[in-house]
Structures are given as C-alpha cells and as structure tokens.
C-alpha cells in the first residue's frame with residue numbers, strides 16, 4: 001500500500017514543478033528600432049507573448065542613436081497597453097542609421113517620451129533591472145547592435161550594485177539570445193546587419209559574455225526561410241504593425257513585400273519559448289567575429305555558445321505562429 005505522506009510530498013513537488021514551468025520568462029529586450037522594420041514585428045510579438053502570460057517584459061532598450069527610435073518604441077509599448085515600461089538609450093557615440101518608419105510612427109501614435117535625452121543610459125538601466133532580479137532568472141535578447149551590452153560588461157560597481165557589469169550578468173542572466181550574423185558564417189563584407197555597424201562591441205560581447213549565448217542568424221540560412229507579414233492586410237488599417245510595415249515598404253524600396261524576413265521575430269520567439277519543437281541548434285565550437293564585423297563558426301575550442309538551425313518540417317507552422325503573434329490586437 002502506498003504511503004499517503006509520500007503521495008502528498010509527490011503532489012507538492014509536482015505542483016512546484018508545474019508552477020515553475022508556467023512562470024513567464026523575464027525578458028530584457030534590446031532593439032535598434034530604425035533601419036529594418038522587423039523590429040516592429042518583433043516588439044509586437046513580445047507584447048503578444050506577455051499578454052499570453054509567457055513573457056514578463058522587464059525593460060525595452062534601444063541600441064541606436066537615431067532620435068526617433070526611443071519615441072517609436074515607446075509608441076509601440078503604449079499601443080500594447082504598457083506605456084510605463086522602462087526604456088534605456090545609449091549616451092554619447094552610438095550607431096545612428098536611417099529609418100523608413102520610426103519618425104512617422106512616433107508622430108502618429110500616442111506616447112509620452114518627447115526626447116531620448118530624458119531617458120536613462122542603457123547600461124545603467126540594465127544594472128538597475130538586473131540587480132533587482134533573482135539569480136539566473138533574466139533572458140536578454142538583442143535584435144540590434146551590441147553597443148549597450150559591451151558597455152554594461154565594463155561598468156564598475158556603483159550605487160546600484162557592488163558587482164561589476166560582468167559579475168552582475170554572470171549572477172543574474174540565465175542566457176543571452178543574440179540576433180546577428182549568418183550561420184555558420186558570413187564573410188561577405190557587403191551584407192550589413194547588426195554586427196558590422198559596431199564590430200568592436202560585437203567582438204567584446206561575443207568573446208567576454210559570461211553566460212550561455214544562443215545566436216539566431218539572418219539571411220537564407222534562417223531568417224528568410226520564415227516570411228512573415230503576409231497577414232497584415234487582414235488587421236485594422238491603423239494597427240501599428242501594419243502601418244509600420246506599409247511605410248517601410250513604401251519608403252525604403254529595397255524590400256519587396258508583402259512578406260518580409262523574420263530575423264528579429266525569430267530571436268524574440270526563441271528567447272521566450274526556447275527552441276521548443278520548432279528549431280534545432282549546433283553547439284560544438286564557438287563564433288569568431290572579425291574586425292570588420294564578419295564572422296565564422298569554428299569547430300574548436302568548444303565554448304558555451306550555440307546557433308539556431310531551422311527544422312524544415314516546422315517552418316510553415318512557425319511562420320503561422322509568428323504571423324498570429326505579430327498581428328495581435330491589444
């Protein structure tokens with residue numbers, strides 16, 4: 001006969017496991033929110049996942065010095081009912097690329113930020129957020145430049161925490177999902193992306209990051225296999241994502257529409273849901289980034305880094321899921 005006390009303990013343990021598994025993933029989201037429009041789709045997806053209880057957005061951070069990036073991000077946060085999410089920006093020198101949508105979006109949709117100058121410095125905001133969280137609990141996802149993370153690693157102990165930036169990351173971050181590059185390699189200096197505008201920061205973070213890094217790349221090895229945005233014409237005309245994609249396709253010209261690659265969307269999905277049964281990964285070796293921002297995966301030595309691989313049989317389902325999340329109506 002089974003001991004009732006044993007059964008009770010077992011049920012308690014099961015309850016704890018279920019509770020733990022259903023906890024939303026704590027996310028710090030870092031976006032350039034300027035050149036490409038997939039940042040808008042990715043931000044919408046993050047809010048949709050938060051509305052479903054899968055993610056808790058701790059902060060949204062901008063890696064660009066484009067003055068419209070932060071107001072644009074604030075407008076998206078506001079559209080999704082989170083007008084008070086902390087936003088940080090890089091101070092001083094930072095990448096500043098043009099945007100086909102950020103200014104229009106900021107000028108059209110309600111939000112409270114009038115100038116990025118009034119916002120906290122990104123590395124300091126990272127410190128504040130990380131210091132307030134339980135150990136090994138935070139997932140960081142970057143879909144832009146790595147400027148802020150490099151600066152974070154080099155912050156000294158201060159009034160926020162006695163730990164250095166690197167120590168704080170080691171203690172508080174569960175892992176880091178990085179959108180950039182094209183795996184296993186991109187040695188084409190002509191293709192831009194997240195790493196070439198600030199290659200020194202990229203090299204610094206990739207070489208010195210103290211927790212696990214999962215890279216999700218762009219190009220036809222991953223991001224262009226998933227073509228999203230085709231269902232945007234089905235949502236309301238003033239839906240912020242539909243509007244941003246329409247402006248982008250009208251103005252930038254190089255993108256063909258009506259669908260678009262999903263580089264930043266994939267990174268957000270993977271940050272919140274993990275690889276799930278959607279993706280595979282390759283983990284033997286490490287990612288070497290060169291001074292011009294190109295990179296190549298090396299088979300040895302083995303480091304705590306992996307890159308995402310598609311599961312061909314799941315591409316259609318994953319694309320449908322991302323379309324559903326990016327067209328979420330708050």
Ligand SMILES: [Ca+2]
Nearest residue numbers: 032039143144
């Ligand atoms: Ca981006």
